[in-house]
Amino acid sequence: xxxxxxxxxxxxxxxxxxxxxxxxxxxxxxxxxxxxxxxxxxxxxxxxxxxxxxxxxxxxxxxxxxxxxxxxxxxxxxxxxxxxxxxxxxxxxxxxxxxxxxxxxxxxxxxxxxxxxxxxxxxxxxxxxxxxxxxxxxxxxxxxxxxxxxxxxxxxxxxxxxxxxxxxxxxxxxxxxxxxxxxxxxxxxxxxxxxxxxxxxxxxxxxxxxxxxxxxxxxxxxxxxxxx
Amino acid sequence: xxxxxxxxxxxxxxxxxxxxxxxxxxxxxxxxxxxxxxxxxxxxxxxxxxxxxxxxxxxxxxxxxxxxxxxxxxxxxxxxxxxxxxxxxxxxxxxxxxxxxxxxxxxxxxxxxxxxxxxxxxxxxxxxxxxxxxxxxxxxxxxxxxxxxxxxxxxxxxxxxxxxxxxxxxxxxxxxxxxxxxxxxxxxxxxxxxxxxxxxxxxxxxxxxxxxxxxxxxxxxxxxxxxxxxxxxxxxxxxxxxxxxxxxxxxxxxxxxxxxxxxxxxxxxxxxxxxxxxxxxxxxxxxxxxxxxxxxxxxxxxxxxxxxxxxxxxxxxxxxxxxxxxxxxxxxxxxxxxxxxxxxxxxxxxxxxxxxxxxxxxxxxxxxxxxxxxxxxxxxxxxxxxxxxxxxxxxxxxxxxxxxxxxxxxxxxxxxxxxxxxxxxxxxxx
Numbered sequence: 106x107x108x109x110x111x112x113x114x115x116x117x118x119x120x121x122x123x124x125x126x127x128x129x130x131x132x133x134x135x136x137x138x139x140x141x142x143x144x145x146x147x148x149x150x151x152x153x154x155x156x157x158x159x160x161x162x163x164x165x166x167x168x169x170x171x172x173x174x175x176x177x178x179x180x181x182x183x184x185x186x187x188x189x190x191x192x193x194x195x196x197x198x199x200x201x202x203x204x205x206x207x208x209x210x211x212x213x214x215x216x217x218x219x220x221x222x223x224x225x226x227x228x229x230x231x232x233x234x235x236x237x238x239x240x241x242x243x244x245x246x247x248x249x250x251x252x253x254x255x256x257x258x259x260x261x262x263x264x265x266x267x268x269x270x271x272x273x274x275x276x277x278x279x280x281x282x283x284x285x286x287x288x289x290x291x292x293x294x295x296x297x298x299x300x301x302x303x304x305x306x307x308x309x310x311x312x313x314x315x316x317x318x319x320x321x322x323x324x325x326x327x328x329x330x331x332x333x
Numbered sequence: 334x335x336x337x338x339x340x341x342x343x344x345x346x347x348x349x350x351x352x353x354x355x356x357x358x359x360x361x362x363x364x365x366x367x368x369x370x371x372x373x374x375x376x377x378x379x380x381x382x383x384x385x386x387x388x389x390x391x392x393x394x395x396x397x398x399x400x401x402x403x404x405x406x407x408x409x410x411x412x413x414x415x416x417x418x419x420x421x422x423x424x425x426x427x428x429x430x431x432x433x434x435x436x437x438x439x440x441x442x443x444x445x446x447x448x449x450x451x452x453x454x455x456x457x458x459x460x461x462x463x464x465x466x467x468x469x470x471x472x473x474x475x476x477x478x479x480x481x482x483x484x485x486x487x488x489x490x491x492x493x494x495x496x497x498x499x500x501x502x503x504x505x506x507x508x509x510x511x512x513x514x515x516x517x518x519x520x521x522x523x524x525x526x527x528x529x530x531x532x533x534x535x536x537x538x539x540x541x542x543x544x545x546x547x548x549x550x551x552x553x554x555x556x557x558x559x560x561x562x563x564x565x566x567x568x569x570x571x572x573x574x575x576x577x578x579x580x581x582x583x584x585x586x587x588x589x590x591x592x593x594x595x596x597x598x599x600x601x602x603x604x605x606x607x608x609x610x611x612x613x614x615x616x617x618x619x620x621x622x623x624x625x626x627x628x629x630x631x632x633x634x635x636x637x638x639x640x641x642x643x644x645x646x647x648x649x650x651x652x653x654x655x656x657x658x659x660x661x662x663x664x665x666x667x668x669x670x671x672x673x674x675x676x677x678x679x680x681x682x683x684x685x686x687x688x689x690x691x692x693x694x695x696x697x698x699x700x701x702x703x704x705x706x707x708x709x710x711x712x713x714x715x716x717x718x719x720x721x722x723x724x725x726x727x728x729x730x731x732x733x734x735x736x737x738x739x740x741x742x743x744x745x746x747x748x749x750x751x752x753x754x755x756x757x758x759x760x761x762x763x
Contacts, residue, residue: 160670162669163757183676186672189669189670189671201663201666201670202667203664205349205353214667214671218672219672220335
């Protein structure tokens, strides 16, 4: 499928009081387009930090990231915002839908910060994304009127509305009941068909089991990187 | 254009936020509402008062008028009292002869407050001996259909004619009687009415009369519309028994020459009075200046009060914005995660502050209209001659823009806080 992102020697250090914490300590990885990857590890292993840096929410202390052929390890905040609104989607454990907006408005939200979308185009794209996740019957509902599984489907629609290259899902099933877990994971898996790279960040082995490739992390380092 | 679209979106979002938190928004607006209301109401009322002052000064003969009055000698000249002749026609002649920028000189010989009688009806009023120059100096006139004023010939022949103020006409004659040609009695002497003075009334002025009807019955203008005017020579010969004047009214060609004219008149009078300072000069400029000072003092103190309340209003907005941002940290994190730039969030929160302040300002304007109406009503009850303040849309616009500026300033700091939040931290926020 071709390489989407290549990271080399990635370091991230935080200074906490007198102590320096190495959240990432020399990570080398390659992500292909259309891959289904699980990043597995206990809390503090660096998996969230890796997701934040790859998701353009944070910058590394050291190392290089080649994203779609461009060096992106040291971008300005506005440039990173551009990548977040154009190339990356996020799905969170707690859904993070805005309670005051309708389902449709929540899904259209990322396009609000894109200058290439008119109001009509935003709505149109949001409707398509909602149809994709099977939620087009709830356009005018508020998030609070939906079940957990429905909310997460709306959140996935929001993550894919801007046609990103990669979607990060941070413990996407953490707040869901068993019945919904599979549905959400299957939905995430189905995004691969559109060439989207899906990265599920989790500490749950059963969630990771769905992915084709599992990257295990511990203490800021890649412990294991295997296909399954 | 792009920025305009972004601002529009941010304003719409701000309105929604407002709608979602009605009570909180109204509370945060209250400071701005009161600030704008008090600012606009106060400036409007002060403006009304000052406008009234101006009209008052104009009715007093305008800014070009110099009034000369008799005055007791100063202490150091008291021993020369016998030499003091007071104001006489000699002064009038001297001023006319030597000071060309004085256009009119109007000597007055007051007879006093007397009873005038017509067919058993009587009215008490001031009897004044004057010359033809009295008309231009007082800025009065006699309408052609209502006779004529005192002429030079009347002065020369000491005729027994008189001109009445309109309120005297209203009090002395029934409405169906034409006063012209009628004979009235003053202290047993007979005078023919040859003219009626124009009625000073609220021509384009925001003045209301106490009764609201009748010829020249208007409150503060009533005294200006009263009085009986006779030739000055008649007044001296038949009543006063001397040629002393009670005062002089002078009119300078233009108000610009006023100070120079005052100087000249003072010098000339000192000459004719042998250096005795038994007179005093006053100008309406001093009155106007006093009014102006009052206006400035009013505006400063009331504006200060209003400014403080606007300031407090700004703090209120800032407070609510900060609280709102605290509540919405997660929302800010989500917006950033999906691609919002710092500037997007800055714009969003600044717009919210602006929307609050604009709405607050608009409500404040409505409240100020209420306040001014109530003040007008109360003033009318207390002082029937009172002032009615008009709404001035420029003042309102100023009040509104002031509130917007306050709102924007108050919104900047919270907006910067929102814009600079770290998205990862914000998303972790519970």
